[in-house]
Amino acid sequence: MKKVVSVVNLKGGVGKTTTAVNLAACWAETGKKVLLVDMDPQGSASISVGVMNDGNELLDALQRTVDLPVVSTDVPGLDLVPSGIELTAANQWYTGDSGIGILDRCLEQTEGDWDYLIIDCPPSLGFHTMNSLMACQHVLVPVEASFLGLNGLKQMVTAIKSIKSQNPDIKIEAVIPCRAHRRRRIHWEIMDRLKEMFPTKVTPIIRENVSLTEAPGRGKPVIFTARISKGADDYRLVSMWLDERIGGI
Amino acid sequence: MKKVVSVVNLKGGVGKTTTAVNLAACWAETGKKVLLVDMDPQGSASISVGVMNDGNELLDALQRTVDLPVVSTDVPGLDLVPSGIELTAANQWYTGDSGIGILDRCLEQTEGDWDYLIIDCPPSLGFHTMNSLMACQHVLVPVEASFLGLNGLKQMVTAIKSIKSQNPDIKIEAVIPCRAHRRRRIHWEIMDRLKEMFPTKVTPIIRENVSLTEAPGRGKPVIFTARISKGADDYRLVSMWLDERIGGI
Ligand SMILES: Nc1ncnc2c1ncn2[C@@H]1O[C@H](COP(=O)(O)OP(=O)(O)OP(=O)(O)O)[C@@H](O)[C@H]1O
Numbered sequence: 001m002k003k004v005v006s007v008v009n010l011k012g013g014v015g016k017t018t019t020a021v022n023l024a025a026c027w028a029e030t031g032k033k034v035l036l037v038d039m040d041p042q043g044s045a046s047i048s049v050g051v052m053n054d055g056n057e058l059l060d061a062l063q064r065t066v067d068l069p070v071v072s073t074d075v076p077g078l079d080l081v082p083s084g085i086e087l088t089a090a091n092q093w094y095t096g097d098s099g100i101g102i103l104d105r106c107l108e109q110t111e112g113d114w115d116y117l118i119i120d121c122p123p124s125l126g127f128h129t130m131n132s133l134m135a136c137q138h139v140l141v142p143v144e145a146s147f148l149g150l151n152g153l154k155q156m157v158t159a160i161k162s163i164k165s166q167n168p169d170i171k172i173e174a175v176i177p178c179r180a181h182r183r184r185r186i187h188w189e190i191m192d193r194l195k196e197m198f199p200t201k202v203t204p205i206i207r208e209n210v211s212l213t214e215a216p217g218r219g220k221p222v223i224f225t226a227r228i229s230k231g232a233d234d235y236r237l238v239s240m241w242l243d244e245r246i247g248g249i
Numbered sequence: 250m251k252k253v254v255s256v257v258n259l260k261g262g263v264g265k266t267t268t269a270v271n272l273a274a275c276w277a278e279t280g281k282k283v284l285l286v287d288m289d290p291q292g293s294a295s296i297s298v299g300v301m302n303d304g305n306e307l308l309d310a311l312q313r314t315v316d317l318p319v320v321s322t323d324v325p326g327l328d329l330v331p332s333g334i335e336l337t338a339a340n341q342w343y344t345g346d347s348g349i350g351i352l353d354r355c356l357e358q359t360e361g362d363w364d365y366l367i368i369d370c371p372p373s374l375g376f377h378t379m380n381s382l383m384a385c386q387h388v389l390v391p392v393e394a395s396f397l398g399l400n401g402l403k404q405m406v407t408a409i410k411s412i413k414s415q416n417p418d419i420k421i422e423a424v425i426p427c428r429a430h431r432r433r434r435i436h437w438e439i440m441d442r443l444k445e446m447f448p449t450k451v452t453p454i455i456r457e458n459v460s461l462t463e464a465p466g467r468g469k470p471v472i473f474t475a476r477i478s479k480g481a482d483d484y485r486l487v488s489m490w491l492d493e494r495i496g497g498i
Pocket residue numbers: 011012013014015016017018019040044121122123178179180206207208209210211212213214216259260261262372393395396397398
């Protein structure tokens with residue numbers, strides 16, 4: 001039974017892509033088969049696994065509501081649905097509630113025996129994020145410890161609650177503190193707030209670590225570019241924390 | 250002759266809002282009259298100057314193409330067009346090229362004797378950013394020193410070039426290195442690339458400084474929350490650098 005995971009946050013630059021890519025790689029490292037779905041016209045997730053793409057194939061597949069284009073990557077066990085700037089056009093298909101079931105139908109027709117499907121979303125509540133929320137059971141929300149970050153999280157919770165009537169399976173699985181600076185007082189203030197708002201769902205933190213900034217430039221996840229680094233350690237720990245809860249293994 | 254400035258980057262979390270808010274405050278501090286226009290449904294710029302708003306008034310003004318709602322702020326000389334989550338609906342009015350002249354027409358009808366109008370945009374190339382690009386003469390692009398950040402910058406340049414046929418006055422005034430970590434090698438690598446791509450347009454850097462993360466939570470720009478801080482110093486310097494080039498004074 002394939003598990004579909006969305007990585008969402010309308011707030012920009014909080015670590016959605018870094019999280020989607022590195023969780024996918026960590027799960028693949030333990031022998032899981034993973035499909036990373038890049039739903040961002042910026043194509044950051046694709047670039048982070050070494051794939052440049054204009055997004056035309058994905059746009060076309062969504063338009064015709066057929067199976068999605070899948071490519072393999074250099075990471076054993078990790079496949080990718082690549083994206084690129086042409087996917088921007090899909091924004092025009094989203095008018096109110098119509099058009100948010102398209103990705104779900106496409107995924108149903110996409111053949112593959114993956115254990116996890118993980119969808120990277122852009123920083124907005126438009127077509128791409130809403131489709132991802134409709135298609136998944138498990139939602140991960142990376143957050144950055146800042147006041148503006150907290151504001152984005154509240155808007156995210158509202159959006160997820162409003163979609164529950166159309167996708168009853170949806171559930172906020174975890175809030176992932178990313179780009180954490182533990183020496184800052186604001187880090188601890190925000191961590192207290194997160195634990196209040198989501199008592200059992202705050203994962204171990206992902207520290208700000210330059211190995212995570214550098215990895216995309218090398219087209220590989222951090223467990224390959226910097227095997228022994230805080231970035232690799234932190235994402236491995238969070239991937240296991242999540243696997244216990246989602247994978248039920 | 251009022252000067253309209255857009256702060257844009259489809260890449261999330263690079264410091265657009267922090268830059269728009271703090272440049273506006275620094276200019277106001279020198280006696281300029283400034284209008285800060287919040288074009289982001291997340292309302293980050295509004296929050297950063299202490300204003301909570303649902304975005305309905307702005308949405309309505311854009312829909313009817315009339316003068317924009319303007320409020321004063323606690324900062325002398327600084328006014329605000331507030332935004333909020335309801336502004337998301339405007340995304341549906343953007344289909345290809347139609348609907349991108351709306352903000353420009355609204356600004357023409359908005360009475361006020363501001364020296365600078367500075368528009369904060371969301372992390373996307375949709376309705377809000379395209380309207381801002383159509384309405385301005387001067388474009389500021391905050392960038393974060395990372396590979397994914399560089400990729401976003403290239404997509405931004407393409408978008409700005411494509412709009413020049415419809416807005417011949419538009420010009421990339423400056424690229425602003427934000428959230429800079431000078432100890433990182435990747436910082437210097439990216440700075441070299443920026444100076445190659447934009448020889449005369451790279452501003453002094455804005456360093457990563459926790460005073461900038463904390464200021465929005467206090468509803469005031471950093472020159473009020475942390476007068477003597479790297480955050481305040483850096484934005485004052487960049488505001489003067491820009492004022493010489495845009496203000497011509
Ligand atoms: N823990 C970390 N340590 C260091 N750098 C990080 C970390 N997490 C993310 N980054 C870097 O910060 C930037 C933003 O991260 P990322 O692109 O993953 O966020 P995002 O939420 O996907 O952004 P967007 O909203 O634009 O999609 C990237 O350049 C990334 O390489």
